[in-house]
Amino acid sequence: MKKYNVVTTISYPKKGAMGKTGSWRIFKPILDKAKCVKCLRCWIYCPEATIIRNKDDTVSIDYEYCKGCGICANVCKVKAITMEREVKKK
Amino acid sequence: MAIKDLPDTECVLPGSAACPGCPATMGLRIVFKALGKNTIMVVPACCTAVIESLHPHTSFDIPVMNIAFEAAAAGASGVEAALRQQGKEDTTVVAWAGDGGTYDIGIQALSGALERQTNFIYICYNNQIYSNTGIQRSGATPYGAWTTTTVGGKTEFRKEMGEIIQAHHIPYSAQTCVSYPEDLYNKLKKAKGIKGPKYIEIMAPCPPGWRFPMEKTVEMGTMAVETGAWALYEVENDKMTFNGKSKLILEKKIERKPIEEWIKYQGRFRHLFKPEKDVKRLKAIEEHTDQMWDRYRRCYL
Structure with a gap:
């Protein structure tokens, strides 16, 4: 990344600028790949861009940053995404 | 245009400071998909200034340039002038402000920039409150809604920013909603291709501000359009066209759903239903919406 030598305050883009936001999550989206019809509604509506669109239009979920809002599960017409309670890691 | 055809460009990186279920980042992702990376954004004080992290x-x-609350359009004018001087006229300048920074505090700078025919896109994401500072009333807050400064419900109706903008007779203005990504994308693509000032307003249902569960953001936007509380339209050189469901409502091909269907899911209207139903105020909201649609039909059909 090009750094600019200027007097004013500049922030530079970084993935996870607020840390690993996946820790905010209470419910976790679980994708059932067999049910998915590749409509990509979850991808376009995800507010965090944590639903990753693959080359063949299948999707995968970035659990490191997913905040668990549940919009993807709610907009899925075939109910391929379900929300499950997060279990505490020991 | 289907969802599959939208580009992969991603300018909102994961791990931002937005609330879960935020409509602003949802809208921003689609905005950047339409405008591409050759864009400079001016952001005044609003939720987005926090989302940047x-x-x-x-x-x-x-x-992105952060600027004072009232100066979004003025700042964008400056950026646009500087780019014009450098000969970089293919760069899109976007001012992205909330409804507080557009309806109330920023209207003077916005009106000035539109009058000067600045070549930029002004986007207002309208969540009908000052959410960033903790849910205060704004000019866009609808009648009867609770905010921390209108306890017991707002007693005035919201103003029609779209019609104030139309009075400037700019080349392009539009109203859209985050729940309709294709509509939002098409309108931004169209705005990008037009020279001169462009104004786009995006309805953005805010989960903490409106008091509804965070997974319902998309549903709330869809309901706002289907009940007629929000209209999807675009105005091109003073010619107004309605889009999607709003067009069907305007032409009376479908009946709009009662506003009650939309507001009963929102905690900010809870006092209209509990402990008993406030029929008088619900009727006032319904009548006001009917008046709005009658005006649209009279002027634009």
């Missing part, structure tokens, strides 16, 4: 990092992968 903390120095020395930012979640937006494009140049």
Whole structure:
């Protein structure tokens, strides 16, 4: 990344600028790949861009940053995404 | 245009400071998909100024300038003038402000920029409150809604910013909603291709501000359009066309759903239903919406 030598305050883009936001999550989206019809509604509506669109239009979920809002599960017409309670890691 | 055809460009990086279920980042993702990376954004004080996250990092992968609350359009005018001087006229300048920074505090700068025919896109994401500062009333808050400064419900109706903008007779203005990504994308693509000032307003249902569960953001936007509380339209050189469901409502091909269907899911209207139903105020909201649609039909059909 090009750094600019200027007097004013500049922030530079970084993935996870607020840390690993996946820790905010209470419910976790679980994708059932067999049910998915590749409509990509979850991808376009995800507010965090944590639903990753693959080359063949299948999707995968970035659990490191997913905040668990549940919009993807709610907009899925075939109910391929379900929300499950997060279990505490020991 | 289907969802599959939208480009992969991603300028909102994961791990931002937005609330879960935020409509602003949802809208921003589609905005950047339409405008591409050759864009400079000007952001006044609003939720987006927080979503950018903390120095020395930012979640937006494009140049962003933060500016005072009232100065979004003025700042964008300056950026546009500087780019014009340097001969970089293919860069899109976007002012992205909330409804407080558009309806109330920023209207003077916005009106000035539109009058000067500045070549930029002004986007207002309208969540009908000052959410960033903790849910205060704004000019866009609808009648009867609770905010921390209108306890017991707002007693005035919201103003029609779209019609104020139309009075400037700019080349392009539009109203859209985050729940309709294709509509939003098409309108931005169209705005990008037009020279001169463009104004786009995006309905953005805010989960903490409106008091509804965070997974319902998309549903609330859809309901706002289907009940007629929000209209999807675009105005091109003073010619107004309605889009999608709003067009069907305007032409009376479908009956709009009662506003009650939309507001009963929102905690900010809870006092209209509990402990008993406030029929008088619900009727007032319904009548006001009917008046709005009658006006649309009279002027634009």
